Amino acid sequence: MDVLSELLDGVRARGALFRRTVMDQPWSMGFASGSPLTLATMLRGRAWIVPADDEPVSVGAGDIAVIRGRAPYTVADDPATPPQVVIDSTEYCLRGPAGGEPDSSDLGPDGSALLLSGAYTGRREISERLLHALPEVLVVRSAHVRLPLLDLMVEEMIGDSPGRQVMRDRLLDLMLLSTLRTWFDQSEAHAHAWYRAMDDPAVSHALRLLHADPAHPWTVANLAAGTGLSRAALARRFTAQVGEPPMTYLTSWRIDLAADLLRETDATVGSIARKVGYANTFGLSVAFKRLRGITPTEHRAAAHPLSGPGRDGRARRPGHSPAR
Structure with missing residues (x-):
């Protein structure tokens, strides 16, 4: 197994959180979900990703961005636009009236910007070895994105078929692996030695x-x-x-x-x-x-803190993962 395969091996989303949001200018959202790794793409319009301790990064329509780490960050139409809402893990996946798809109607279905993002929920899904090899934000431009994967993800986000969470998890994994392999191939000047x-x-x-x-x-x-x-x-x-x-x-x-x-x-x-x-x-x-x-x-x-709730609200023991 080559070194890159060693790093990518074991990536596996489990109950990943997804968000599809339509916005009109000016707009800005702060993310404080604590995810170790998030994928984001603008399906319509442009955006800036503003990390807590780094320079803003531009993301165009169809580009795929990978944001590493649990530090808060902002996605906005302009780096100077202050956050209008802060999204944490409990609000990440907004539910519609029937408890199904994210409800973005209040934001305007014909807004100038459409953001799709998926967040891994725990460190066990991504190895520290991989996280240490990535910058805080990386972007693969649309010309190099595997469109069939993105199209499938969009289809699963708007659908309501049985098994949709598992499909979304696996599609998120495939999008991450494809994006990272492309980025490593294109970014030798920035990749690890x-x-x-x-x-x-x-x-x-x-x-x-x-x-x-x-x-x-x-x-x-x-x-x-x-x-x-x-x-x-x-x-x-x-x-x-x-x-x-x-x-x-x-x-x-x-x-x-x-x-x-x-x-x-x-x-x-x-x-x-x-x-x-x-x-x-x-x-x-x-x-x-x-x-x-x-x-x-x-x-x-x-x-693995000895006390403190997990995502299901129950105290978690070291090495214990709640059943799904």
């Missing part, structure tokens, strides 16, 4: 070896043997292409894997340590604290 390194056959092969078996007791010498290069040649080319030495990259990758396993499973810290290449809990804890500033146990506790 490991992606640009895929053009170097030896370094790309070394990356695949590390990703395929992170728990292996790798050294630069045995990694070099697998690529057909000398130890010094691999170390030099890997560092030049990826931006850090092979063993430093491996440590970061192991900690990223451990962070996802701590969040996504109930496995013990010791078993996770062995799974990602550490002999015991102590070894993982030292490396985790050095890179993340907290211990594995603290990371798991932050991801």
